[in-house]
């Protein structure tokens with residue numbers, strides 16, 4: 246059965262690595278639902294967060310292929326339940342309805358969203374949450390004709406109390422020294 | 426070490442020398458000319474083989490690597506030079522062959538401008554390289570080359586491509602070389618887990634019908650002796666994949682033959698009788714397994730493999746053992762009991778008798794007119810005392826050669842397994858001869874594949890390489906024709922060839938040869954070829970519509986192997 250998996254990949258910062266990672270998915274005709282890349286807490290180590298809908302068996306194989314890439318330090322996969330995750334969405338809504346009634350204000354309050362900027366023509370609203378939440382807000386706001394909408398890729402953390410990466414890097418170093 | 430000032434191109438050659446490179450296969454062009462200029466001063470230290478096509482260079486490097494165990498080195502220029510080596514790189518990737526390929530590239534300010542002969546070879550080669558990297562500045566050369574060699578040869582080997590911009594070739598640096606011994610993000614192998622060895626040994630000691638399947642991992646891991654000891658101690662019959670061939674002498678009494686689509690009858694059908702499969706250094710390719718859901722149906726599986734991504738990829742392992750084949754086998758040998766499996770081995774013998782009657786006799790000792798591929802292979806193997814290095818192309822002749830050529834020594838079988846690259850044979854044979862100058866190298870090639878890289882006869886002639894080339898001419902793309910006959914109602918759609926006079930072509934290149942079509946002349950012809958001083962081309966006119974059997978049709982179970990039409 247297919248379900249959502251979050252794949253977290255720690256890598257060295259090498260040009261071309263993004264392609265190396267993504268072709269592993271495209272080759273198997275797996276759609277990437279969301280992709281985020283940024284530097285991790287450890288300087289020089291980058292973190293990819295990739296969301297796919299797949300079977301667990303196929304996800305395991307894909308993660309194996311990812312780990313096999315020379316510049317990949319470590320790859321994990323988790324179900325949604327195992328991680329805290331968020332996406333961020335921005336909505337550009339015309340200003341007039343705001344003057345006309347307090348509906349938008351109420352929607353924003355109820356959704357726990359916030360207003361980032363107000364101009365003469367539009368307001369920009371920001372909401373973080375799961376995709377369903379940001380999508381629901383989009384649908385509500387769209388009665389006022391959302392002018393522009395953008396949603397980020399997912400960012401996610403495990404429920405582990407500590408960041409395991411630095412420990413992992415230390416272990417890796419001593420392991421590599423132990424190989425003859 | 427004291428640093429000395431050199432150009433990027435010189436640094437490249439010096440780095441290769443530091444890695445013990447003595448042979449390079451390549452083809453020059455604009456974007457790699459500074460490297461070739463530097464090479465001019467190193468003619469004594471390193472032998473550069475100018476091929477006739479970059480595909481010849483990369484397959485040459487593969488052949489060299491496969492017989493020598495050293496990485497194959499290939500040079501090509503940017504653009505078309507680089508794209509011409511892609512097939513060989515893909516082939517090396519799937520067959521785990523260590524290659525270091527150096528491509529020239531336009532100067533870095535021109536990158537991305539559609540400059541003359543610019544192609545994004547780094548982007549293009551990502552899916553078919555173990556690692557690749559573009560060097561745009563001369564200072565990077567020693568370190569990146571050291572990494573390239575380490576990555577290509579360690580763990581599960583594979584091809585590495587280094588793209589070198591022209592300005593990096595011209596640039597200057599202080600040359601200092603240090604071999605790479607580790608990379609933080611790369612784990613070439615893991616320690617074999619003794620618990621897993623214990624679990625495996627238990628299964629091995631209690632199995633009634635165990636079967637060993639060995640692959641390329643034995644040869645790559647230099648584990649031939651351990652494999653033999655393990656087999657001898659446990660009395661377990663062992664079957665090989667295409668790339669495992671020659672790791673165990675053919676005549677070893679527990680060598681039960683070839684797995685897969687055109688493999689032997691016994692190891693295929695008995696895979697589904699076995700209660701334990703011990704797979705070592707192999708990856709359960711679909712040509713080996715046939716229908717996966719009906720494969721090894723009664724067996725527990727022990728899978729010894731250096732590449733963790735292979736574990737559970739196709740066949741679920743009950744006891745996975747991740748690590749080096751040599752180390753794992755050594756540990757296993759220490760943990761298993763001495764044993765014999767006479768009744769079980771007798772079942773293979775019984776299958777052999779069936780296959781002998783239905784297939785071998787007809788192939789090897791035909792009485793009907795018309796030469797068979799099998800008899801050519803049998804006689805060639807005999808006349809080279811089963812000590813030759815066999816290089817094949819792809820097709821019917823390949824399967825027949827793998828089935829019937831006999832081996833005493835490891836690293837003696839060079840073939841394109843995973844990619845099935847027609848055109849591989851001739852250039853790979855020349856690489857093999859460079860890698861093993863004292864051995865007899867026999868190239869067995871179909872009339873179709875021969876014409877894909879026939880230009881390498883020029884390289885063979887120029888270097889007076891004593892390669893013995895046998896072209897098995899059936900005037901067809903035989904393997905495709907066989908499928909058309911069996912599965913497409915004999916509709917021979919574009920598989921018949923009108924061939925040139927191969928012998929005249931050979932002579933045009935300065936290579937002697939002759940054609941044989943009569944059985945009574947076959948032995949003498951093969952003898953003449955072997956005795957000939959220098960390269961020789963023997964064209965054998967064989968039966969046009971002979972088929973390769975046994976066969977596991979695509980999608981069928983190994984149990985449903987067909988013995989005859």
Ligand SMILES: Cc1ncc(C[n+]2csc(CCOP(=O)(O)OP(=O)(O)O)c2C)c(N)n1
Pocket residue numbers: 818819820821822823845846847848870871872873874875897899901902903904905
């Ligand atoms: C580059 C490439 N193109 C196409 C094929 C498909 N193919 C596999 S075997 C074969 C026929 C080979 O014919 P020939 O070289 O005459 O050898 P034979 O099978 O007759 O021994 C073909 C076309 C291939 N393996 N490689």
